[in-house]
Structure formats: structure tokens, C-alpha cells
Amino acid sequence: xxxAYSVIxxxxxxxAGYGLxxxxxxxxxxxxxxxxxxxxxxxxxxxxxxxTTGLLASTLHLGRPARAWRALAQWKSSxxxxxxxxxxVTYVPAGALALAWVFGEFVPRQIAASAALAVPCxxxxxxxxxxxxxxxxTIRAWHQPLVAPVYVVLGLAxxxxxxxxxxxxxxxxxxxxAIATVPALALGAILKRLYWxxxxxxxxxxxxxxxxxxxxxxxxxxxxxxHTQPNFVMREMGYQVARRHAERLRHLSVALLFLVPAVAGxxxxxxxxxxxxxxxxxxxxxxxxxxVLVERxxxxxxxxxxxxxxxxxxxx
Amino acid sequence: MTSLPEPNQKKLGLVIDLDTxxxxxxxxxxxxxxxxxxxxxxxxxxxxxxxxxxxxxxxRVHSYEVGDGGGSRTVHFPRSCLHCETPACVTVCPTGASYxxxxxxxxxxxxxxxxxCKLCSxxxxxxxxxxxxxxxxxxxxxxxxxxxxxxxxxxxDRIPACVRACPTGARHFGDLGDPDSAVSQLVKxxxxxxxxPAMGFKPVNKYLPxxxxxxxxxxxxxxxxxxxxxSSGSLADRFFAWADKTLAR
Numbered sequence: 001x002x003x004a005y006s007v008i009x010x011x012x013x014x015x016a017g018y019g020l021x022x023x024x025x026x027x028x029x030x031x032x033x034x035x036x037x038x039x040x041x042x043x044x045x046x047x048x049x050x051x052t053t054g055l056l057a058s059t060l061h062l063g064r065p066a067r068a069w070r071a072l073a074q075w076k077s078s079x080x081x082x083x084x085x086x087x088x089v090t091y092v093p094a095g096a097l098a099l100a101w102v103f104g105e106f107v108p109r110q111i112a113a114s115a116a117l118a119v120p121c122x123x124x125x126x127x128x129x130x131x132x133x134x135x136x137x138t139i140r141a142w143h144q145p146l147v148a149p150v151y152v153v154l155g156l157a158x159x160x161x162x163x164x165x166x167x168x169x170x171x172x173x174x175x176x177x178a179i180a181t182v183p184a185l186a187l188g189a190i191l192k193r194l195y196w197x198x199x200x201x202x203x204x205x206x207x208x209x210x211x212x213x214x215x216x217x218x219x220x221x222x223x224x225x226x227h228t229q230p231n232f233v234m235r236e237m238g239y240q241v242a243r244r245h246a247e248r249l250r251h252l253s254v255a256l257l258f259l260v261p262a263v264a265g266x267x268x269x270x271x272x273x274x275x276x277x278x279x280x281x282x283x284x285x286x287x288x289x290x291x292v293l294v295e296r297x298x299x300x301x302x303x304x305x306x307x308x309x310x311x312x313x314x315x316x
Numbered sequence: 317m318t319s320l321p322e323p324n325q326k327k328l329g330l331v332i333d334l335d336t337x338x339x340x341x342x343x344x345x346x347x348x349x350x351x352x353x354x355x356x357x358x359x360x361x362x363x364x365x366x367x368x369x370x371x372x373x374x375x376r377v378h379s380y381e382v383g384d385g386g387g388s389r390t391v392h393f394p395r396s397c398l399h400c401e402t403p404a405c406v407t408v409c410p411t412g413a414s415y416x417x418x419x420x421x422x423x424x425x426x427x428x429x430x431x432x433c434k435l436c437s438x439x440x441x442x443x444x445x446x447x448x449x450x451x452x453x454x455x456x457x458x459x460x461x462x463x464x465x466x467x468x469x470x471x472x473d474r475i476p477a478c479v480r481a482c483p484t485g486a487r488h489f490g491d492l493g494d495p496d497s498a499v500s501q502l503v504k505x506x507x508x509x510x511x512x513p514a515m516g517f518k519p520v521n522k523y524l525p526x527x528x529x530x531x532x533x534x535x536x537x538x539x540x541x542x543x544x545x546x547s548s549g550s551l552a553d554r555f556f557a558w559a560d561k562t563l564a565r
Contacts, residue, residue: 001438005448005552063432063452070429071410077319080435081410112536135408135514206512208380212393213509213523214334218383223390224339226376229368233443236434245563306512307443309397310378 001139002239003300006061009013009104010290012158014054014087015151018122019168020047021094023177025115027163028097032176035111037102038172044098046162048091055087083128090125105161106123126155127256133299140202140316141303145202146195152193154257154292157184161261161288164268165281174277175269182265185283189258192295196250204315208308222313237305238312241298249298260284320402321418327493328420328459329520331480331502335527337486339392341353346481347375347396347457348413354462356427364379366437372448374457375478382526391526394487396442398511398519399423405436405456414454415504421493421520422459430454441515464489492520494563 024043027033059065072088074081096114100106130148137143160181167174208222209215224261241249264284268277306316351374352359361371375396382391399416403423406414413430416423425436425445430453437445437454445456458477463469473480479487490499499522502508508522 031382061433063434063447063449064430067411067431070431071433074319074410077407078410078435080408083368084410111519132435136439138402138439156490175462181447205514210443210512212380212382212391213511213525214380214382214393215360217389217391217526218387220391221381222378223381225380226344226378226395229370231370231376232372232446232449233437235370236437236447237443242560242564244562248563294451303354305438306515306563310443314382 001300001303001305002236003297004055004061006059008293008296008300010054010058010253011151012054012062012289012296013050015126015160015229016128016162016292017047017050017052017054017153018090018126019157020050020161020162021154021161021224022119022156022161023180024035024079024101024121025093025097025118027177027288028101028111028115033167033172035101036079036170036172037104038165040098040101040174042170043163043166044094044101046166047159048098051087051090051094051138058102071169079128079131083125083132086121086125086128090118090121093121101140106120107177123152126152139303140204140206140306141299144195145203145231146198147190150188150191150195153184153188154295157181157257157261158186158288158292161265161281161285164265165278168268168274168277168281174281178265178268182262185258185265186260189254189262192254192258205310207315208309208313211306211309220313225311233307234311239301240304244263248296253291253294253298255291255293256287258290260287296298320406320416323401324418324421324492326420326491327399327401327520328422328464328490329492329499329522329526330393330396330459330476331488331490331492331499331522331524333392333486333488333506333524334393335486335524336392337392338376338483339390340483341377342375342481342483343394343478343487344373344375346477346479348373350460350463350477351455351458354460355424355458356455358448358451359455360448362449366491367477372446372455374444374446374455376443387529389526389529394478395443396521397423397459397519398473398517399457401518401520404439408435408439410435422461423456424458425456427451427453436516437535441517442514442519459489461500468496499513 028129071084073080075085093114097118100110126146131149133142134147163177164174167177202266212220214220261284264280267280304316309316354404363369363458378393382389406416411429413426414436424448432452434447445454448455464474474491479489488499491497503522507522508523510519
């Protein structure tokens with residue numbers, strides 16, 4: 001599948017934003033950090049900016065961005081619509097929590113109630129994002145049970161990396177954040193490895209013979225293409241990344257997205273000077289950003305669409 | 317609504333005879349001609365006179381080499397929307413622009429509410445939907461909904477443009493929900509089949525298999541072809557070309 005930058009930015013930014021929002025809400029619920037307005041301003045500011053940037057980036061993928069609001073209509077059948085609705089709904093508890101935290105003026109239980117609501121809303125939104133892809137049986141690499149869980153875990157892991165950076169930067173206790181982030185990174189690495197193994201070993205059940213119904217006459221090989229230049233279907237669905245490159249990029253994403261931030265998380269647990277801790281947290285965040293970029297690019301580039309058997313023959 | 321309507325008796329669709337199709341592209345060009353001015357207008361092309369001409373077409377005709385050695389044959393294969401009974405392209409649509417008509421089962425896109433998210437094209441295994449790069453919305457076969465009910469036409473012309481244009485009578489239009497209709501009878505006689513039935517979308521359109529060969533003279537086996545996806549030459553593409561080279565070392 002063509003790796004559209006708008007969709008890559010959308011899934012990465014909103015995933016990290018919701019992840020950060022979830023961790024901040026948990027911190028508020030469990031009183032893990034003082035309600036410092038500056039931390040609240042930058043923490044929720046960053047989370048909501050990432051979420052909003054992601055959602056706006058996703059509209060750039062549309063042929064008619066001005067009609068984006070229409071996407072909220074069909075939540076009964078469409079995961080894309082559900083994602084949009086969940087994203088809008090999540091703004092309510094997230095906004096209530098952010099305002100209460102930053103301005104310190106709130107009705108009783110506003111913090112507890114909005115934090116308790118923000119967590120499931122944000123989790124549901126990331127889950128819907130994953131299900132947009134996982135619900136498509138036409139794309140073997142996406143129609144996998146691990147796709148939506150990986151989206152959620154990577155959101156939590158990248159959000160956790162950002163949280164460590166924020167807490168270290170504003171001089172707050174961050175050990176709990178590092179202790180929470182490292183297992184999220186480890187779980188992400190395990191799920192991602194299982195996912196890659198699943199898509200590499202998944203049976204290629206859809207063949208050119210089944211696609212044309214001509215299997216009874218023997219193997220089906222493309223002879224004359226229907227058009228001389230690639231059309232929309234080939235440009236959108238026919239993207240191919242060389243297997244050797246995919247292998248290297250997988251290693252690169254594991255190193256940048258999981259290994260470096262996990263080591264950084266462990267180093268944050270040691271007694272180091274605060275300036276060095278900030279540097280470590282920055283390195284971790286930058287590394288994770290590039291790592292998740294490679295991971296998400298591969299998620300699209302490696303996915304093969306069944307329609308290509310009409311053009312290329314073989315199986316998908 | 318992109319929830320599917322209650323199943324209806326009437327299922328309008330096409331029956332395509334792979335035995336008599338000669339791959340002349342008349343169905344594809346007449347489809348383009350009619351729809352560029354009809355329901356699907358504008359049906360745009362990009363870079364039509366440049367180095368990378370492409371455009372939105374609702375019907376594509378492939379040619380395949382099927383079988384090996386002396387038993388091999390060339391099969392021309394028109395591919396368009398199959399107006400599935402349970403189409404995923406409809407249920408994934410977030411706006412309701414993609415819908416299946418309750419009255420006759422035709423799957424349509426409302427060009428006034430489509431946001432151009434392209435998710436329906438991802439959901440379709442048959443490549444039936446093409447994005448109109450200039451119009452910003454998805455285009456697909458309408459079964460010539462603006463011809464088949466058009467009372468200003470002679471009754472003989474109230475059929476899809478592709479069926480009207482086919483010089484070999486390889487395309488048939490009718491109600492596949494009626495077991496006594498001519499198309500249903502044809503499917504029964506010739507053992508018509510569904511494409512990729514395992515996908516579970518229950519295509520309405522049927523394909524008729526090539527008839528058995530009468531002679532067994534040897535046929536050549538040409539090589540399969542593949543069209544490369546060309547670079548647009550943008551900064552990003554050049555970056556990936558560089559990354560491609562670097563990673564290949």
C-alpha cells in the first residue's frame with residue numbers, strides 16, 4: 001500500500017498524543033505528580049497538540065477536506081467514522097481535565113471524573129484507528145488480530161517516552177513514568193515481532209486463479225495490461241518495498257523505537273545529574289520518533305493488496 | 317446510510333462471457349465516453365498528453381495467458397464493479413456517500429457527500445473503485461443508472477453503455493435476482509461463476525468460463541509483464557530513491 005505521509009503523521013501523532021493523555025490522566029487519578037500548572041499546561045498542551053495535528057493531518061489525505069465533518073455520520077458500520085466520533089468525544093474529558101489541572105478551579109471530582117473518562121475514551125480512539133486497517137480482509141498484512149493491540153501499545157509507549165521527557169524537564173518525580181514506559185516498550189517489541197512473524201507466515205490464499213475464476217484452465221499469467229501507465233489502483237495499492245529493505249528497516253525500527261528508549265528508561269532510574277537525565281530523555285524521545293516513523297512507514301509499505309493479483313498474477 | 321439495505325429480490329447486474337470477449341476495449345471506452353458526461357462526470361484524466369498519462373476509468377480489460385503449453389489460451393477479462401450483495405466498500409464508508417440501492421441493488425457513490433478518503437478502494441478486492449484526482453471523490457461503475465431507467469431512450473438503448481457497445485455480445489445485462497431472467501438462465505446453462513467467492517462479498521455480476529477447446533495445437537508462452545510505478549521526481553521520491561540505494565549497500 002502507498003505509504004501516504006498524511007496518514008503516517010496522523011497515526012503516529014495522534015497515537016503518541018492519546019498515549020501521553022492516558023498517562024497524565026493516570027497520574028492525576030493516582031496522585032503520582034503534584035498538580036503543577038506549568039507541567040499541566042505543557043503536558044496537556046503537547047498531548048492535545050499532537051492529537052489535533054494528527055487529526056488535521058488525516059484530513060489532508062482526503063480529496064475533499066472541507067467535507068471531513070461528514071465522516072462522523074456512519075459510526076454504526078464504519079471504523080473510520082467510529083474513530084472520528086471517539087476522537088471528538090475524547091476532547092470533552094481531556095479538555096475538562098486539562099482546564100482543571102492548569103487553572104486549579106474545578107467543581108468537586110472534576111479531576112477524578114474527567115481523568116477516569118479520558119483513559120477509556122483515548123484507548124477506544126487508538127483502538128478504532130487500528131481497526132480501520134485491521135477490518136480490511138483485502139490486505140493480508142493488516143487483517144491481523146495484533147494490528148489494533150500494536151496501535152494501542154505503541155501509543156502508550158511513545159506517550160510514555162514523552163511523559164518521561166516532560167517530567168524530567170520540569171523537575172518532577174519521573175521514576176514511576178520510566179517504570180511504566182519500559183514495560184510498554186518491551187510489550188510493543190514483543191507484539192511487533194509476533195506481528196511480523198504472523199504476516200510473513202500468513203497463507204497467501206488469494207490467487208490470480210481465484211481472482212479471475214480461471215483456475216480450472218491452469219495457471220493465470222498477465223499477458224496484456226489494461227492500460228499503459230499505472231492507474232489509481234496501481235498507484236495506491238501497488239506499492240512494493242524490497243524484502244531485503246523491509247528486513248533492514250524492521251531492525252532499524254526495533255533499535256530506534258524500542259531498544260534506545262528502553263535503555264534510556266533504565267538509565268533514568270539511576271542516580272544521574274538532572275541535566276544528564278534531560279539529555280537522556282531527549283535522546284529517547286527523538287529516537288522513538290524516528291523509530292515509530294520507520295515502523296509506521298513499513299506498516300503501509302509492506303502491506304500488499306489482493307487487487308494486485310489482477311495486475312501481477314501470483315497470490316496475495 | 318452505509319449500513320446495507322434489506323436484501324431485495326431485484327439484483328441488477330452484468331454477465332460477462334469470457335469465451336466471446338475479444339479484448340477490443342469497446343466496453344471500456346464507451347463506458348468512459350458515457351460516464352464522462354453522465355452521473356460520474358467529470359471523469360478526469362491527468363497528464364493526458366504528457367509522459368505519465370492516467371485517468372479514472374470504470375472498466376478495465378485485462379488479457380491473461382491461462383494454462384500451459386499446447387493447452388494454453390488467451391483470455392480477455394473485463395473488470396468492473398460487481399455490485400456485490402454485501403459490499404465492504406459500502407459498510408466502511410464513513411459518510412454514507414457509498415451506498416447500495418434497496419430497489420435494484422446498484423452500488424453508487426454520492427459525489428456530493430464523498431470526502432475522498434479512499435477507504436472504499438482499500439476495502440474492495442476487485443479494484444472497482446478509482447479515485448478521481450481532480451474531482452477529489454471516488455468514481456465507480458453506476459451500471460449506467462442514468463441510461464437503464466431513461467425513458468427518453470429507445471427501449472433497446474436502456475442498457476449499460478458497455479453492453480450496448482460490445483461487438484461480440486459478450487456482455488449481458490439483467491436481473492440476476494430473478495431465476496427466470498435471460499441472464500440467470502445464461503448463468504445456469506454456462507455454469508457462470510463468482511470472482512473470489514471466499515472474500516464473502518457475494519458479487520452479483522457473473523462471469524461465464526471459456527468453452528472447451530476443439531483443437532489442441534501448440535501455443536506460445538509469452539513472459540508475464542508488469543508495469544513499474546514511476547517516480548514523480550518530487551523531493552520525497554528522490555529521498556526514497558537515495559534511501560533505496562543506501563539500504564541496498
